[in-house]
Amino acid sequence: MNKIKIFVDGHVLDGKPQGTCSYIAGLYGALSKNENFEIYVATNNYESIIKYFGGNNNVKWVKLNSKSKYFRLAYELTMIERKIKPDFSHYQYITPLFKFGRWINTIHDLLFIDFPSNFPLKYRLINYLLFKISAIRSDVILTVSSYSKNRISKHFNIKENDIVVTPNAVDNILSFGEESIGFLENEKFFIYVSRIEPRKNQDLLARAFLMANIPLDTKLVLVGAKSLAYPLLDDLLKNDRIVHLEGISNENLVWLYKNAKASLYPSKCEGFGIPPLEAAILGCKSFCAKNTALTELSSFVDGTFNCGNIEEIKTIIELVIQDSNLEQASGKKIMDKFNWGNVASEFISAINKSASNHTL
Structure with missing residues (x-):
């Protein structure tokens, strides 16, 4: 059986700890224990891979050369995809400009739409458009709560059955x-x-x-x-x-x-x-x-x-x-x-369903 190859945009791992960072680290830390997967994570710094995944041989580092999100989304990530040829590429919120394969997209929330007074106008206008286009172009849409699932469905007109909840887990703190x-x-x-x-x-x-x-x-x-x-x-x-x-x-x-x-x-x-x-x-x-x-x-x-x-x-x-x-x-x-083993199982079910639909 061929391994499922997943490419992950891991630029958040280079920054300050936050929910999007712990999500990628926790999910792929658990998934890397499954020998059916081959995981490539892109970051600017190799130290970020060591910090979150140790010396895990099933997590391979891909170097991001640019720290510009615009260059990354418009060019660099696409070039990496074309070189690695993954079965799936995993992004959070915003996907690249050009598409050559199947995309997984985790949209954690759309709070800026429902609570606009808490977010700058420029942020709201730009991200509404980018998040919606990215969601529509994605093959697998994930989110972290039933609440967010409902809001994504409502605002982006996507069926709830097409959105899979993979919550953040907390077992790593132990x-x-x-x-x-x-x-x-x-x-x-x-x-x-x-x-x-x-x-x-x-x-x-x-x-x-x-x-x-x-x-x-x-x-x-x-x-x-x-x-x-x-x-x-x-x-x-x-x-x-x-x-x-x-x-x-x-x-x-x-x-x-x-x-x-x-x-x-x-x-x-x-x-x-x-x-x-x-x-x-x-x-x-x-x-x-x-x-x-x-x-x-x-x-x-x-x-x-x-x-x-x-x-x-x-x-x-x-x-x-x-x-x-x-x-x-x-x-x-x-x-x-709320453990990463459960989250990884939900993730595997979601991509298996997508892969099955792709071959029909």
């Missing part, structure tokens, strides 16, 4: 050790892990935290890179009870989850939501907003709340401090559903 953060070692703190931007709602969480009737030596730790201007939060960060961390290691993150009083995730909208599950699987009490794709996590976390209700969030913070014996979410339940 492979890391833990390393403490010195100045927090003897502190009580809550944690919120996410990029720093208005859509993520850090300012409302910070205000709820500062209003809460809890010991004044308790801190709120915000973990994530600042991606957009956020003046409302800038003022709140001047309070020494609000701590901002970025660029920390996976080992630091594991330690934070394991030592936090609780993880809070008040985002206004999400296509999925990895941190609430990571927190719960590591034994940290986990609470998240009840909106968009986050509603699909309600049975896997310790509680949900209205992301715009500051009193509701304040009450949760006070309750966590008052009652350390709150019932916790089941890590096993999360592991059983």
